Amino acid sequence: MDIKVDKRKVEEGLGIVDILGEIDVYTSSWVKEAIAEFIKEGNYNIIINLEGVRYIDSTGLGVLIGALKRVKEHEGSISLICTNPQIKKIFNITGLSKIFAIYKSEEEALAAHKEG
């Protein structure tokens, strides 16, 4: 399986998901399951680190949108860490860059979360 998903709890209700590999039509179900489980554990504010992601397609984007819907039910948030220009381009093309806050680093994402 060309995908690895690691979850870290930062504080109560806030967690980070590090994804490594390619998120496509085949691997996206693993990512979906891992994030859904993390949300079920009460992590309604999630930072998803895409720095280790080499490729994402529309099914991967669908997983992120689904996760956003679920945390919104609990007034939570999903923010992303991404500097790969090719992946950022996909977020721009699909208009998702207007829906997700995208940060350059974990520090930047955590600081933005603290500022609320």
Added chain:
Amino acid sequence: MERPPHFICIQLPANPEYVLIVRLAVSGLANRLDFPYEEIEDIKLAVSEACNSIIAGSPPGSLILVECDSDGKTFEILVKTQSVDENDGALVPGSEQDMGLHIIRALMDDMEYLAKPGSGAVIRIRKNMSA
């Protein structure tokens, strides 16, 4: 029939597990055709989205076919349910509501999506090559 030098054809099960193989093969050919890195990444994503769409619209247990060709000016990729004839007059323009097809349109120079409900579909994408 004599095939042009850059023609490649891949036949695979209509199963998401195999889309990675198409992506690797097509990006290898795009590299051989001297596309710049950024465009190779675009082609990779477009062909994967085409495969996703064709797999979703193909009957269970069917095969899909990916054909790539270049005349030196254009790189053309045809992805279809194997049992569907791309010249079949019963094919009609398919719905382009899904995000994957929107991505293909945005990244490629041309896309044609034809479907025969219940039987499968054909997606033809083209990317112009710089002089």
